[in-house]
Amino acid sequence: METGNSQERRSVIRVGTRKSQLARIQTDSVVEMLTNKFPDAHYEIVAMSTTGDKILDTALSKIGEKSLFTKELENALERNEVDLVVHSLKDLPTTLPPGFTIGAVCKRESPYDAVVFHPKNAAKRLDSLATNSIIGTSSLRRAAQLKKRYPLLEFKDIRGNLNTRLKKLDEHNDYSAIILAAAGLHRMGWEDRIDQILLPEHCLYAVGQGALAIEVRAKDQDILNMVCALQDPPTVLRCIAERAFMKRLEGGCSVPVAVCTSIEDSQLHLTGAVYSLDGSDSLEETMQRTILFPHEEVDGPNDDDQHVGITALGVPRKALESAEYLGAELADLLLSKGAKEILTVARQLNDAR
């Protein structure tokens, strides 16, 4: 039904989203930011279910399919049924299928993990729970780090969207607490349920956690130019370093890999770690690199290079390359110390669970 000219067609921007409440809230926030920048366009939200939304009884780390939350939405992008799709960056693989790119990474919210206790434990902390208390998480990364730190606690899978998980926690007696991303709880307006924040010295976060990504057709220059108005350069540089680290390790959500990044005085710092499933074996290192940003000049005309799946128009290419290089370099350091062996064993044990 592409009848009008390109100008007319583009005055309606169709935005794809998953159907969960969190996905809808995330998409609404992106549409609001776009509306502020481009008030003349009309925005239409197209919601759909993905495989990840339908398989609710299996831990993410066990499903194996990489594009669990993205495939249906990418099909819609490919068929021109939507023009952009909003995702949690953390759910996007480090290599996207050909023809797609992340056109913008928005300003990151808290990347930390949060503990939500059962109402009967409201005044507790993880270190004051009774021995053998059960903590709900299906994240191998969270479980590995917390098993090491709190050896007297037990960890059990929990799946479903945020609403389902909180319900499972509150209405049953199966879990003493669950671990969730603080960003998701904030976006849902449930910050009052956050009883404890896990800072990186206690639990490193997931690659891309807390940042929203906008996926687009890689060749759709108009939409790329539009969404790059939402790009947050410090966030994009941190996330490129994190994703490059993950990519070089050949990680994904089926292995325990964790990170922490910051930018101070033009230095991009990256801490990265890998763990055995029970956390008893681990490797963690930190490296930094100078990022000439934001004072450096932007390179000439738009380049359409992707950096670990991200097209960061308007961000100096040298800075993007430094961030990507830092991630790969840190991964190489961990690989030289035996990261591959740790991850291979973790993957095998997880597959056999």
Ligand code: DPM
């Ligand atoms: C990925 C993981 C989880 C999600 C693995 C991890 C958590 C799974 C679980 C890759 N994606 O973090 O180690 O706890 O069983 C997900 C959430 C958000 C994006 C929810 C959450 C919202 C926060 C954000 C699920 N993906 O982590 O509590 O935008 O980062």
